Amino acid sequence: MMDNRPTDDRLFATINATWPAAATVKAGPWLLREGRGGGKRVSAASAFGDWQEDDISAAEKAMQLMGQTPLFTLRPEDGKLDETLAEMGYTAVDATVIRLVRARDLTDRPLPRVCAFTIWEPLAIMREIWEVGGIGEARQAIMERVSVPKTGIFGRVSDSPGGTAFCAIHDGICMLHALEILPHQRKKGLGGWMMRAAAFWAVANGAEWLAILVTKGNVGGNALYASLGMEIVGEYHYRMLPQREEA
Structure with a gap:
């Protein structure tokens, strides 16, 4: 393995800086991204705090108001959110490695x-x-x-x-x-x-x-x-x- 490789947080910060959404907003436990047709990476919401199931509904509404299909990005530490979204009928797509x-x-x-x-x-x-x-x-x-x-x-x-x-x-x-x-x-x-x-x-x-x-x-x-x-x-x-x- 590589010595002193960047942390996951540093890698994901680099993704955001080098392929940025048109706009971002923090709302409750979510970081919401406005993609303006630029694809999943710049349109998906991600969790940065504790969330409840009602918070998911709020995020869905916010993304729909942006004209976007509700979409979340999941890192390995987001296991509980991943399970909850699966139970709500969300489909897993585009498994990606860095x-x-x-x-x-x-x-x-x-x-x-x-x-x-x-x-x-x-x-x-x-x-x-x-x-x-x-x-x-x-x-x-x-x-x-x-x-x-x-x-x-x-x-x-x-x-x-x-x-x-x-x-x-x-x-x-x-x-x-x-x-x-x-x-x-x-x-x-x-x-x-x-x-x-x-x-x-x-x-x-x-x-x-x-x-x-x-x-x-x-x-x-x-x-x-x-x-x-x-x-x-x-x-x-x-x-x-x-x-x-x-x-």
Whole structure:
């Protein structure tokens, strides 16, 4: 295991800082997030205090007023809330792990020439690649509102555009998000080189660690990150209230 690795609280603070909700509000025992179409990570409520079942109903109403389906994020210590939501009919979705490596460990090889570049603002082709991967305007808006050090990564392979990613640094941790490789450019090693490009940028900007979030079901992604020595150091999942069909 890695010595002196960041605590879970530090890792989750980095998630919030490097992929922030449009707005947050503390209400009772909850931190409520307004996602504005940016996906689960920026829309889910999380508990930070003691709660009662009536508090869940209040959180549901608040999220519905935001125009959002009731959704909670659950860390391992949220076992009781997880059980209660399951009993209320909430469905578990998107079990996710946090993978981590010392950034300098991925700077042991020089990047191939004209392989991966760090750049901000994103080039038009980077935005197009994100769009192909389902990372549209609402998720790209998340990147724009990040206030900590950040960059995009543009990857090339076979003498043509291949992929893109976003990363940002908080509290000594560089977290990479939105890694997308064009379908016809996959299985050429580009993902690994883009992770290494992120590591070089992280070290140059004072970060000790490189982290990424990946769903447990993403077999290819987990294999790549494991091959780079990125260990699983945390996890979370969501519970979502299924939308009822109108009669």
